[in-house]
Amino acid sequence: MIFEFVIIGGGIAGTSAGARLSHLGSVLLLESEPALAYHASGRSAALFEAQYGAPATVALNAASKDYHMTANGGVLRPRGLMMLAGPGEEDTLERDIAAMALDPIPVEEALVHIPALNPEHIRAAAYHADAWDLDTDLLIGNFVKEMRANGGQVRTGAAVTAIHRDAGLWHVTTGAETITARQLVNAAGAWVDEVATLAGVQPLGHRPLRRSMARMPAPGGHDPATWPMIIGAGETWYAKPDAGKWIVSPADEDPVDTPHDAWADDMVLAEGIARYQPFVTEEVTRVETSWAGLRTFSPDRTLVLGRDPGTPDFIWCSGQGGYGFQTAPAASQLLADLVAGRPPEIASEIVAALSPERFG
Numbered sequence: 001m002i003f004e005f006v007i008i009g010g011g012i013a014g015t016s017a018g019a020r021l022s023h024l025g026s027v028l029l030l031e032s033e034p035a036l037a038y039h040a041s042g043r044s045a046a047l048f049e050a051q052y053g054a055p056a057t058v059a060l061n062a063a064s065k066d067y068h069m070t071a072n073g074g075v076l077r078p079r080g081l082m083m084l085a086g087p088g089e090e091d092t093l094e095r096d097i098a099a100m101a102l103d104p105i106p107v108e109e110a111l112v113h114i115p116a117l118n119p120e121h122i123r124a125a126a127y128h129a130d131a132w133d134l135d136t137d138l139l140i141g142n143f144v145k146e147m148r149a150n151g152g153q154v155r156t157g158a159a160v161t162a163i164h165r166d167a168g169l170w171h172v173t174t175g176a177e178t179i180t181a182r183q184l185v186n187a188a189g190a191w192v193d194e195v196a197t198l199a200g201v202q203p204l205g206h207r208p209l210r211r212s213m214a215r216m217p218a219p220g221g222h223d224p225a226t227w228p229m230i231i232g233a234g235e236t237w238y239a240k241p242d243a244g245k246w247i248v249s250p251a252d253e254d255p256v257d258t259p260h261d262a263w264a265d266d267m268v269l270a271e272g273i274a275r276y277q278p279f280v281t282e283e284v285t286r287v288e289t290s291w292a293g294l295r296t297f298s299p300d301r302t303l304v305l306g307r308d309p310g311t312p313d314f315i316w317c318s319g320q321g322g323y324g325f326q327t328a329p330a331a332s333q334l335l336a337d338l339v340a341g342r343p344p345e346i347a348s349e350i351v352a353a354l355s356p357e358r359f360g
Ligand SMILES: Cc1cc2nc3c(=O)[nH]c(=O)nc-3n(C[C@H](O)[C@H](O)[C@H](O)COP(=O)(O)OP(=O)(O)OC[C@H]3O[C@@H](n4cnc5c(N)ncnc54)[C@H](O)[C@@H]3O)c2cc1C
Pocket: 008, 009, 010, 011, 012, 013, 014, 030, 031, 032, 033, 036, 037, 038, 039, 040, 041, 042, 043, 044, 045, 046, 047, 048, 158, 159, 160, 161, 187, 188, 189, 190, 191, 195, 211, 212, 213, 292, 293, 294, 295, 296, 318, 320, 321, 322, 323, 324, 325, 326, 327
């Protein structure tokens, strides 16, 4: 059989692309791990924050919100976002307030949101309610269902080890098998440039940056269920409720030499927790578990969506960085529109800002 699309990568990028493209032709998604969403897509903070990211990302967020709210019953639950400045961080918070459309609030009001905050350290605070927990498993599950309903196939434990092109077709090797497809979608997360190289396509210079997370009991034994996410001014750390617990991230962006199964570095975690610590009254005494994932950015930190200019049957769906879930509905819709040759709903300057052609 010749598939219309073979998709490499079973994270949010590949599954959302697969769902949309399954309306256009036969789809086979290949994922090297035994399960979908094993890498970055299984390790996120699961937030939808419409103002977060470069302008083209913010446009994708805005265009995704309605889908996230309503499709298949919706995947968002109210969370709220608060940013906090310690001594000397007030100007940084001012810039965050402008960038993220936050409302300045008195420190006393911040304490109403989270009683465990330390008013002696906090110099300024800002908040908006328009930030949401995103059910990442449900979103991926919904996209996979859509793909399968249209006859799309998903294969896990299927690492692509070789790709060659012959007579206008892609021949993709996984295990002992070679799969043939007309169009190849590169949604391999941290591995996108490696996949491009395998296919003989010029890599674009994606950079996988590690971000770590520590899970711990909520400060003071509180139930944090209704607390907002909190971020240190300038995104130097963040913390968020997570199934009755509390997760704290150093907001690290450490480049890694080669993509791999990332893990948290103890020193990076300790330094991040030290930056967070003075903002709460309770000392962190115990980290129950920790993890890390690779947030993979293109050179201008904006997603890459569309056909490769030199090899048009090679389709980029990459550079999701820290925004893969929140942008997925609009990003995958745009990808399908471009592949189908339909006029995209998104403004043309945004389409250009996302196009692989921008790397010339
Ligand atoms: C700590 C952290 C917090 C985050 N918080 C948020 C957040 O709050 N909101 C948000 O929207 N985003 C967030 N993100 C970002 C989000 O998780 C990513 O943007 C998204 O998961 C990237 O999805 P992906 O499908 O591109 O990559 P991945 O999930 O990594 O999937 C790529 C897949 O490709 C597979 N693959 C690679 N090479 C091959 C091959 N040769 N053959 C077959 N398969 C292959 C890999 O095994 C992998 O499963 C966060 C990320 C991290 C790490």
